Amino acid sequence: MTIRIAVIGYGNLGRGVEYAIGQNPDMEVIAIFTRRKPEHIKPVTAGVKVYPIEDAVSMKNIIDVAILCGGSAVDLPVQTPQYARLFNVVDSFDNHANINDHYHSVDQAAKAAGKIGIISVGWDPGLFSLNRLISYAISPQGKTYTFWGRGVSQGHSDAIRRIKGVKDGKQYTIPVEAALESVRAGKNPVFSPRDKHFRECFVVTEDGADIAAIEYEIKNMPNYFSDYDTTVHFITEDQMLQDHSGIPHGGFIIHTGNTGANRENKHVIEYNVKLDSNPEFTASILAAYARAAYRLNMQGETGCRTIFDIAPGLLSKEDAETLRAQML
């Protein structure tokens, strides 16, 4: 018997969940719920049914885990507690400032329903958080640095698109190589935003737009660009389509610490990811944590969890004896 998964919200992330579940024979997507018209959605998995989101409640007893694929700003603060009253749920809530509020609201709903909710699952928050925690636990007097990129920032791309005369825009956040090297060398540098990352923009303009004015406006935009070194490339619509339609991302998390009588021994721990598709990778992590949510709930556990609360063995479909023999 497979773990029956529902996808709630069907964009890049929801589609990514379908791809991910397709690599896991012990799980199966049995329903997609959408606010759009179901007939407008074409799932990638043959035979998967699409329902209006209102139908979710009627499928309470046949869904083991719902993976919430909405956004953190508006959707998840409402949806995760709402659906935790019906299903075990997993989300990728990434609004750092509100994580504990979200936690408590999901915890209350999930406990009342006897379900498990795992929040803030992804790579950051998520796998990067795990590495921060473990590195500091091992080396509490050391220091962790996080770099993001090379990858597309949706927020910065949107900011470019709002400029007058811009038809399309895409922004890549890129770590400064010298900053990475200085951290790896254990120099414990203090960075300004400009020292750590630079920003590269690709822009398609409307006919007759003032190129120089657009470049100036981008480079001097407060909060988004003015604190960074930024390069702007003007390209054609065809070039945009051909070279910049992916959603790559990545990042580096580097911890350095010292041990020994005089702290003479340096240790560098580095975790990095390089992703052709940010949403598909995030979806793959959500799928693994959906398995953990199901198992915890089968053990009688309820309430909210984060990646910090999940024993890693719960993520794998293999049993403990096999994991010890093959992975340890």
Next chain:
Amino acid sequence: MTIRIAVIGYGNLGRGVEYAIGQNPDMEVIAIFTRRKPEHIKPVTAGVKVYPIEDAVSMKNIIDVAILCGGSAVDLPVQTPQYARLFNVVDSFDNHANINDHYHSVDQAAKAAGKIGIISVGWDPGLFSLNRLISYAISPQGKTYTFWGRGVSQGHSDAIRRIKGVKDGKQYTIPVEAALESVRAGKNPVFSPRDKHFRECFVVTEDGADIAAIEYEIKNMPNYFSDYDTTVHFITEDQMLQDHSGIPHGGFIIHTGNTGANRENKHVIEYNVKLDSNPEFTASILAAYARAAYRLNMQGETGCRTIFDIAPGLLSKEDAETLRAQML
């Protein structure tokens, strides 16, 4: 009240545990047990007492966790179950072929005594295992490669020292850079041992030794060197002392997988460590897992665990609310 730690066995690893605990204000080394004469041991922590190993049983009630710092070949198979009858224990057992046997023997002893035993804690087995497991759970159709080094292999150094005419020897295992790059590029290469690592040896000879014969014997030694490209440097005793008295190590664990309708999106997950002192880093990991052992046992849990069974939050001295706010 601090977590009271005992160190059983006092070599490089045991000393490393003292350094590690010194960075963790919630833990304290209160006893070192040794098979040597206690007066021959000088702990690094002021005020720590050294006892003959036979005295451990009498301190059953004042020690929260014993960290076992013996070797995997002879000491730990006996000591870990033996001391799990008295204390919560943590060890760094690394004899892969026997991990499940060791698990069951520690499990039985720890359950009978109402204690927790965490085995095979370190970086490999340990943190590398964790990354293997998580990467395969996220990307089950991908592939993980492990590289070790640059670092000292004790077994290979010992093998050199056994050669006639050799006074001292040290061997470094070094990953082949081109192999790392080929894995990172997602080429899923198939490697012979020679493709992945090479071996660099530093040798001090006795007066009048046959240098050419020694080099030949090293390079052609079955199991240890004949399957690898090996370089041999003959150096003086002073050079050995000055440049090669450390115990550095490190390694890389790289997973590549694909997602998407046609598996067109590649994902690379890399974890690597670069360690000036292999035993001191391992000891730092043991210290963090000692905290987890204590907490699990305080929650009423008993029996054997591995790094796969431990929720990461248990490793940190911070509470869950703080971890969510600061690390997630």
